[in-house]
């Protein structure tokens with residue numbers, strides 16, 4: 001009986017420990033939903049693609065006459081080769097980078113392209129929206 005009790009305590013405490021760590025690390029559903037909505041509302045998708053997966057071809061296409069591939073699914077869209085994919089990146093990294101670009105600390109490459117929506121972000125985004133977008137994007141598979 002004593003043995004069983006100890007085993008029970010062990011199993012139960014393990015369960016609580018796991019539940020506890022889930023609370024700390026998991027991004028909750030409401031934040032993901034909010035991030036997804038703001039990602040669409042602030043038109044981020046126009047340059048970073050659906051779900052932040054980059055501006056890529058959605059399907060294969062062949063030249064009908066020659067039978068050669070014009071492009072394949074996943075190929076970058078012409079002109080968008082340097083527009084970064086955001087899906088699956090670390091949330092903290094995404095949040096820092098977008099703030100650095102919006103606040104003018106990061107000016108490399110094509111980052112100026114993002115400043116076109118800064119006015120909208122400043123006027124529309126509420127406290128926590130950019131963090132929610134970063135959280136949402138980080139968990140896109």
Ligand code: HEC
Pocket residue numbers: 039042043044045046047048082083084085086093094095097098108109110111112113114116117121133
């Ligand atoms: C007009 C096009 C455009 C729009 C709209 C846009 N971005 Fe960007 N974004 C870019 C480009 C281009 C870069 C790459 C800058 C560079 O060359 O370093 C970038 C970079 C980023 C980065 C840094 C990525 C990295 O790997 O370092 C993040 C994060 C980001 N954008 C988030 C967003 C979010 C969130 C939105 C919506 C609020 C948004 N962007 C809207 C064009 C855009």
